[in-house]
Amino acid sequence: MTSQPVAAPVAYGWREPFSNEEVNALHAEAFGHQPVDDDWNDRVARLSLGWVAARDDAGLVGFVNVLWDGLAHAFVVDTSVALRARRQGIGAGLVEVARDHAAAAGCEWLHVDFDEELREFYLDACGFAPTSAGLVRLRP
Numbered sequence: 624m625t626s627q628p629v630a631a632p633v634a635y636g637w638r639e640p641f642s643n644e645e646v647n648a649l650h651a652e653a654f655g656h657q658p659v660d661d662d663w664n665d666r667v668a669r670l671s672l673g674w675v676a677a678r679d680d681a682g683l684v685g686f687v688n689v690l691w692d693g694l695a696h697a698f699v700v701d702t703s704v705a706l707r708a709r710r711q712g713i714g715a716g717l718v719e720v721a722r723d724h725a726a727a728a729g730c731e732w733l734h735v736d737f738d739e740e741l742r743e744f745y746l747d748a749c750g751f752a753p754t755s756a757g758l759v760r761l762r763p
């Protein structure tokens with residue numbers, strides 16, 4: 624009999640401290656770009672309702688940023704899960720914590736936009752309803 628690998632326990636933290644280095648590394652891995660030196664701590668302090676960080680024994684495995692309009696609308700952006708921890712429910716877990724905290728902050732709506740390939744993730748696993756939306760590219 625072969626045994627299946629057991630996923631390490633994951634803890635989700637709302638607005639918990641993180642280092643710019645670990646979020647930059649996770650974002651580059653998740654979105655497949657070269658590492659950059661963004662100041663995520665400054666960014667979320669100025670612009671976000673909050674964020675969710677997911678950690679296992681080895682470090683940061685997931686992150687989502689939650690922007691808002693200060694009133695009714697919150698927006699999840701940059702949902703990221705490390706390659707080594709994909710398809711274990713961590714992405715859906717990040718969004719669930721974001722949703723709970725946006726609701727607790729008094730928001731009425733949680734928004735997301737995504738590429739077609741992630742319909743199953745956002746609509747089925749995370750519970751978003753499909754809607755019409757518009758988008759304009761502002762720079763090439």
Ligand SMILES: CC(C)(COP(=O)(O)OP(=O)(O)OC[C@H]1O[C@@H](n2cnc3c(N)ncnc32)[C@H](O)[C@@H]1OP(=O)(O)O)[C@@H](O)C(=O)NCCC(=O)NCCS
Pocket residue numbers: 653654701702703704705708709710711712713714715716736737738740741743744745747748
């Ligand atoms: C999208 C992302 C956050 C999903 O994270 P994850 O932890 O692997 O997702 P979950 O394990 O919670 O997935 C739950 C369900 O969503 C669906 N799903 C998840 N990723 C999917 C994918 N890439 N394609 C199709 N369906 C997917 C599946 O139904 C999955 O359940 P299953 O594993 O039992 O089949 C992760 O793949 C990622 O970081 N991608 C790169 C960055 C990105 O594109 N982020 C989204 C920006 S809008």
